[in-house]
Amino acid sequence: MLENLEPKIVWKYFEEICKIPRCSKHEEKIAEYIIEVAKQHGLEVEKDDVGNVIARKKANGYDNAPMVTLQCHMDMVCEKNKDVEHDFSKDPIQPYVDGEWVKAKGTTLGADNGIGLAMCLALMEIKDAKHGPLEFLFTVDEETGLTGAFGLKKEFIKGKLLINLDSEDFGVIYIGCAGGGNSTIKLPLKFEEVDKEGLRITVKGLKGGHSGIEIDKGRANSIKLLARILYNINARVSKIEGGDKHNAIPREAMAEVVAGEDAIEKIKELEAAFRNEYSRTEPNLKVEVEKCRITKVLDGETNEKLIKLLMSLPHGVLAMSQEVEGLVETSTNLATIRMDGEATIVMSSRSSINSALDAVMQSIRCMAELAKASVEEGSKYPGWKPNLDSRLLKIASDAFKELYGKEPEKKAIHAGLETGVIGDLTGINEIISIGPQIEHPHSPDERVHVKSVEEFWKYLLHLLEKVAKEW
Structure with missing residues (x-):
């Protein structure tokens, strides 16, 4: 043949x-x-x-x-x-x-x-x-x-x-x-029982992509956008999840929350802001909101820790190469979040310089520890x-x-x-x-x-x- x-x-x-x-x-x-x-x-x-x-x-x-x-x-x-x-x-x-x-x-x-x-x-x-x-x-x-x-x-x-x-x-x-390495953050959760009408907020329609090769394309991270929404509507979180794989920029993220009466209006304003910020790279960006019943939410202290941690964790290009024009040297991807007794957040970091990779993973550890969360670091591969x-x-x-x-x-x-x-x-x-x-x-x-x-x-x-x- x-x-x-x-x-x-x-x-x-x-x-x-x-x-x-x-x-x-x-x-x-x-x-x-x-x-x-x-x-x-x-x-x-x-x-x-x-x-x-x-x-x-x-x-x-x-x-x-x-x-x-x-x-x-x-x-x-x-x-x-x-x-x-x-x-x-x-x-x-x-x-x-x-x-x-x-x-x-x-x-x-x-x-x-x-x-x-x-x-x-x-x-x-x-x-x-x-x-x-x-x-x-x-x-x-x-x-x-x-x-x-x-x-x-x-x-x-x-x-x-x-x-x-x-x-x-x-x-x-x-x-x-x-080179690269993953940081798995685990935040203990405490809940309070409630019986309230809440909101299910979904960020979707993003392109995602490979968290190494496409990290410099200016694409949005659904978890980071969702965190901004939760922070700005003073949400009390019942459930949150987003992302799929450690080496993919998350395309969708969802949270079920209790929020104030003006939350839906603020969410619409934020969606418009997001679409403006990512007008070239994310033409299909959407924020969907529907009502749901909420029976438990995080207590005040845990809620604040989680939302502020998600707001603070970095995502995207952190440094460009000084040797090769146009090459990303160091980056990190806020890849996934799940809640099951504890909040588990996975960060995937990369760098062609091993010491720079160490520095990124150390900064992630410090942010997590400030929130009283634990961090497990998987085996790294060298650049x-x-x-x-x-x-x-x-x-x-x-x-x-x-x-x-x-x-x-x-x-x-x-x-x-x-x-x-x-x-x-x-x-x-x-x-x-x-x-x-x-x-x-x-x-x-x-x-x-x-x-x-x-x-x-x-x-x-x-x-x-x-x-x-x-x-």
Whole structure:
């Protein structure tokens, strides 16, 4: 089906990969296949306790060059259209050519990161490429928590330079990412019994979005808007909930409250103010109000603590990078709130500088403790600070310019990547992330640009020889 595409060796392996189940946390069969290919071509190969696989290939022409680690992840996001019958645990992905693109029939394609896997397997096989010693690192479970990268042991990796093959923009070299961590705030609640007519207030119609990549788009946070309403109408809260996931800007939030007679009028005024503030970014913003029966409310002290805490907690961009123009360096997302015996608030913070991430999470802790709430901090993942003076970056940029007559773009991403974890673990500070053109990953619309795969293969071979020759 893909046999006429170039480079044939890469598409051969990608088609084989498509036949193998590899949803996140179920990478056993793809790991077996990679080990089989490595052994078939005489490579040293091993598997660690969490399922990561590493293989090493001797140099061809440059024995004294530093070892380069080429890294990608084995798992894929398994999503399908509602009208498609497909069992990802056994059914093969069905790729097909659609003009300039390769897509899959009704499911995710798995080009993220299947093309990277195919490139590495092709490099294991070919004999004529010139390069220094190579190390191929295949991690598990990147898509649902970076657990493979977190489970690595330092001694498992021998390479001195790291090239991640999980980028989705050909012609762009990624040079940094954000680290992150969650803060879970728990505020004890005390209630008073009442029997009153109250209001159910719902903020809805917001765009939401990824709390890293889209935190700088100026979108509203439904929980923060709801908190402003509660503060301004002197509400006594009976129930409040909002947000869905720690890594998503909350789109909806709801509270059931008792408030004064003029509350509905004030809410309408606030809705108008919100629509003015977010006229460009939130055209569908709504505040809905309906009457409901209230049988309990927070006591005065607890009510004040909760509303003022929600008003005080930060949300959005906190600092921009001083290294990369236009890059968010540090941010936080007031992600979710639930009430069940206690109010539980989740904050998700990110930064490409680890000390800045620590500072944000410390400030959140201080605000919570002022409200007499407890704070639990989950395990943090480290950031990868952009280094525009990187020697590997210069060689990679020069290699691209030699082939295409122009400079590649250099970007960083305000989200977590395996490179941050691996770099922090190993101490490797010469890192880049590159890849072909992939669009709509994680959805059945996923597609990879055929010509970009051919060009990326050409670029990768040239880059590996140039690194070996010039380092």
